[in-house]
Amino acid sequence: MSKIFRFKFSEQILVYMQEFTRIHKFEEREDFKESWEKWVNDNSQIILDEQTDYLFWDLKEMLKKKCIKAYDIIIEKNLIKNKNLNKDANILV
8 A cells, every 4th residue: 555645835835836827727738838847947946945845844754753663662671671670579579
């Protein structure tokens, strides 16, 4: 099963995309495609900023998940260790 990634565009890029759509909505398919390619080239910095934001948030989420997993492992090891210490203490008594 493949993963589905959902995200929202930033307000900044949405404004630009909405403006582009408003201007070019009545173009034929080929003309629209050419306009889109030109828009992407003209707005490459905005697109790059948007990509950077997604990479940052994706890495941040991945790091958070790894920290939670590490925390769970530490807690589990401590519980096992404490159970073993309690068993050893009961044997000594």
